[in-house]
Amino acid sequence: MCNNCNFNNLKYDSLESYISTLVSNSSSTTERQASLLPVLYKAQEIFGFLPEEIQEFIAAKLNIHLSEIYGVVTFYSYFTMKPQGKYRISVCTGTACYIKGAEKVLKRLSNELGIDEGEVTKGLTYSLDTLRCVGACGLAPVVMVNDKVYGNVTEDMVPRILKDCKEGKNE
Amino acid sequence: MYTIKIKINDIPVEVEAGTTILRAAEKIGIKIPTLCHLNLHDFKVDHTPASCRVCQVELKGKGLITSCATSVYEGMEVFTNTQKALRARRVVLEMILSDHPKDCLVCDKSGNCELQSLGEQLHLRNVRFKGRMSKHPLDFSSQSIARDMSKCIMCRRCETMCNTVQTVGVLSNTGRGFDAVVDTPMHRPLQDTKCTFCGQCAAVCPTGALMGIEHMADVWRVLNDKNKFVVVQTAPATRVAIGEMFGMEPGTIATGQMISGLRRLGFDRVFDTSFGADLTVMEETKEFIDRLNNGGRLPILTSCCPSWVKFFEHQFPDLLDIPSSCKSPQQMFGAIVKTFYAKKIGINPKDIVVVSIMPCLAKKYEAARDEHQIENMHEVDYSISTRELGFMFEEACIDLTHLPKEKYDNPLGESTGAGVIFGSSGGVLEATLRNAAEILDKKPLQNVDFHEVRGLDGFKETEVEINGIKIKAGISCGLGNARKLLEKIRKKEADYHIIEIMACPGGCIGGGGQPFHHGNTEILQKRSEALYRIDKKSKKRVSSNNEAIKALYDEFLDNPGSSKAHQLLHTIYRKRNKE
Ligand code: SF4
Ligand code: SF4
Ligand code: FES
Ligand code: FES
Numbered sequence: 001m002c003n004n005c006n007f008n009n010l011k012y013d014s015l016e017s018y019i020s021t022l023v024s025n026s027s028s029t030t031e032r033q034a035s036l037l038p039v040l041y042k043a044q045e046i047f048g049f050l051p052e053e054i055q056e057f058i059a060a061k062l063n064i065h066l067s068e069i070y071g072v073v074t075f076y077s078y079f080t081m082k083p084q085g086k087y088r089i090s091v092c093t094g095t096a097c098y099i100k101g102a103e104k105v106l107k108r109l110s111n112e113l114g115i116d117e118g119e120v121t122k123g124l125t126y127s128l129d130t131l132r133c134v135g136a137c138g139l140a141p142v143v144m145v146n147d148k149v150y151g152n153v154t155e156d157m158v159p160r161i162l163k164d165c166k167e168g169k170n171e
Numbered sequence: 172m173y174t175i176k177i178k179i180n181d182i183p184v185e186v187e188a189g190t191t192i193l194r195a196a197e198k199i200g201i202k203i204p205t206l207c208h209l210n211l212h213d214f215k216v217d218h219t220p221a222s223c224r225v226c227q228v229e230l231k232g233k234g235l236i237t238s239c240a241t242s243v244y245e246g247m248e249v250f251t252n253t254q255k256a257l258r259a260r261r262v263v264l265e266m267i268l269s270d271h272p273k274d275c276l277v278c279d280k281s282g283n284c285e286l287q288s289l290g291e292q293l294h295l296r297n298v299r300f301k302g303r304m305s306k307h308p309l310d311f312s313s314q315s316i317a318r319d320m321s322k323c324i325m326c327r328r329c330e331t332m333c334n335t336v337q338t339v340g341v342l343s344n345t346g347r348g349f350d351a352v353v354d355t356p357m358h359r360p361l362q363d364t365k366c367t368f369c370g371q372c373a374a375v376c377p378t379g380a381l382m383g384i385e386h387m388a389d390v391w392r393v394l395n396d397k398n399k400f401v402v403v404q405t406a407p408a409t410r411v412a413i414g415e416m417f418g419m420e421p422g423t424i425a426t427g428q429m430i431s432g433l434r435r436l437g438f439d440r441v442f443d444t445s446f447g448a449d450l451t452v453m454e455e456t457k458e459f460i461d462r463l464n465n466g467g468r469l470p471i472l473t474s475c476c477p478s479w480v481k482f483f484e485h486q487f488p489d490l491l492d493i494p495s496s497c498k499s500p501q502q503m504f505g506a507i508v509k510t511f512y513a514k515k516i517g518i519n520p521k522d523i524v525v526v527s528i529m530p531c532l533a534k535k536y537e538a539a540r541d542e543h544q545i546e547n548m549h550e551v552d553y554s555i556s557t558r559e560l561g562f563m564f565e566e567a568c569i570d571l572t573h574l575p576k577e578k579y580d581n582p583l584g585e586s587t588g589a590g591v592i593f594g595s596s597g598g599v600l601e602a603t604l605r606n607a608a609e610i611l612d613k614k615p616l617q618n619v620d621f622h623e624v625r626g627l628d629g630f631k632e633t634e635v636e637i638n639g640i641k642i643k644a645g646i647s648c649g650l651g652n653a654r655k656l657l658e659k660i661r662k663k664e665a666d667y668h669i670i671e672i673m674a675c676p677g678g679c680i681g682g683g684g685q686p687f688h689h690g691n692t693e694i695l696q697k698r699s700e701a702l703y704r705i706d707k708k709s710k711k712r713v714s715s716n717n718e719a720i721k722a723l724y725d726e727f728l729d730n731p732g733s734s735k736a737h738q739l740l741h742t743i744y745r746k747r748n749k750e
Binding site: 052055056059060065066067068069070071074075077 | 334340341342343344345346347354355356357749750
């Protein structure tokens with residue numbers, strides 16, 4: 001197991017047992033590569049983000065070059081290498097949402113939380129990100145908090161969204 | 172294989188099925204420009220991402236298509252120079268250039284850059300598009316490879332070399348859209364990765380994004396320092412490549428001109444790395460025979476390629492005991508200069524500077540390794556590539572084609588044919604077999620030619636009977652091929668006695684520091700043949716017959732494998748991080 005790891009072994013164990021359901025020693029390169037996306041997805045679900053040490057762990061377990069894993073992690077905006085807040089706030093900046101004022105909403109959120117896009121508040125409560133089209137263009141502009149979707153969002157709705165978080169409605 | 176008839180610009184062409192339009196057009200003398208595409212046929216590398224679109228042609232009834240990625244079909248009619256096709260290529264090039272620093276005048280790659288030649292070929296006089304410019308930090312962290320990703324055009328040839336051919340796996344496409352760039356894992360400086368510094372990425376990069384780190388300024392400085400005695404050694408593969416930079420035919424043997432050129436640059440002594448190679452053969456043969464006779468670990472793997480050494484240190488740390496402990500010819504040579512030779516000529520080794528001319532970028536890294544020092548002195552002070560030597564000649568107004576042919580200085584300029592073929596894949600092994608056969612059979616060899624181990628193939632093998640023992644030998648070049656062999660050894664599925672491994676496809680003649688071949692592997696073939704021509708013409712073709720080597724053992728080292736030899740000529744390997 002990783003020597004200088006910051007995570008408890010239970011999390012690594014559960015990632016490892018997930019990996020063992022997908023690949024074994026006899027798996028082909030193609031099989032191992034095909035398992036990379038689900039494994040990264042699972043890892044982010046378990047750890048919340050994908051820092052260096054977790055990518056190295058996966059590289060070793062799947063016997064895939066770290067460079068390849070890093071390439072995939074940086075390609076998909078879903079994956080993140082930074083820790084996320086308890087409330088992950090994502091503003092859609094796809095074409096429809098952008099035209100309908102996503103930028104203003106983003107700005108307001110950034111002001112209220114005192115962080116920029118891609119950052120997380122002290123104490124890891126809120127993190128703020130943008131997403132490409134989430135496929136709900138009819139509701140543009142769209143903001144997601146964890147799995148909950150807010151549609152037709154205006155600047156003025158921002159305080160209410162944050163209040164929902166405080167009241168635990170978004171957990 | 173059946174053939175297909177097509178028409179290109181109304182000219183009928185008949186080609187094999189599966190041929191691309193690009194290749195079919197070449198047959199009738201039409202050279203369609205390309206940029207991202209790279210086909211190293213001899214090494215089975217076909218890199219066709221079809222991403223740059225500069226090779227577009229017009230297909231009758233269909234419009235524009237990429238000629239590098241489209242195969243011919245019966246009755247196809249293609250036009251390579253319609254206004255539509257020409258305009259499309261031009262627009263594509265303008266878009267690429269709109270995000271390219273146009274500092275050709277001071278770019279390392281100027282004169283060798285495929286993007287620059289493309290601009291020339293299309294006679295582009297203006298770039299109409301203005302947009303955002305990519306900015307990426309420079310990476311000069313290593314001794315060997317310089318990275319300036321703002322010059323990257325995302326052809327991804329380097330990834331194919333690093334990941335598919337070499338299987339080292341340092342480079343990957345990262346990010347997306349405009350921000351996409353080829354990067355190391357976690358954006359680490361190359362120095363902190365498992366990069367082997369083979370330089371194959373730089374050898375195929377069409378632009379100045381990946382280049383060698385240059386040490387010419389250091390060499391100029393010591394050449395002009397009156398208090399320094401500057402000794403140069405030239406690697407085998409450089410003599411059959413340097414001529415290309417001065418318009419000589421590939422495969423020209425330019426040893427004599429290179430030597431006189433080096434004298435004119437001001438080197439005090441011009442010596443030959445092939446002397447170091449002969450010495451390596453002596454030590455390695457001794458080690459091989461010892462292992463063979465005393466039940467030591469077999470196969471023994473050669474260790475003259477620093478890139479290969481770094482590869483196994485990272486990726487096969489469990490096998491550190493199989494490679495030979497011999498240093499490379501470059502390092503053995505440096506060690507002998509700073510001990511034996513310094514004493515012989517009565518100069519304090521601290522005042523001697525050893526410069527090496529190498530076909531390789533990893534040799535720079537090798538020279539800087541901590542293991543390769545004697546009393547806090549580097550055995551080799553500066554290693555420069557064949558290309559850098561060519562640049563130095565140019566700068567000093569030396570035209571190689573007009574120089575007289577001179578000879579190496581003595582004694583460290585004496586070598587045998589065996590020492591010279593080190594530069595081609597299979598050469599080290601052939602040299603070692605020649606020597607082993609003489610020692611074990613205790614009589615001069617009748618036939619010193621081992622043809623089956625020569626050539627550019629990624630894997631070759633042979634079996635020879637020496638003194639009643641059947642010796643099974645394997646040769647691989649290209650780290651991907653080496654990996655396959657190592658995996659077999661790890662699983663105990665290989666029954667070789669001796670294996671030669673070179674990191675670069677074709678061996679050192681195809682090194683990352685050689686004049687650019689721009690995808691034409693025939694050039695490598697010719698360089699290799701030239702080395703074997705030198706060998707064939709040599710009076711002495713077995714390393715143990717080198718008189719200067721004999722004298723070195725008599726006067727200084729005692730015997731191959733002696734404790735003195737071990738102290739100076741052998742090294743240790745260390746386990747390195749997996750990534
Ligand atoms: S660094 Fe060079 S070889 Fe690699 S993608 Fe960029 S331009 Fe192509
Ligand atoms: S020098 Fe060789 S190992 Fe290093 S990045 Fe380039 S191709 Fe890969
Ligand atoms: S653009 Fe935001 S949901 Fe489609
Ligand atoms: S050379 Fe054909 S698309 Fe780049």
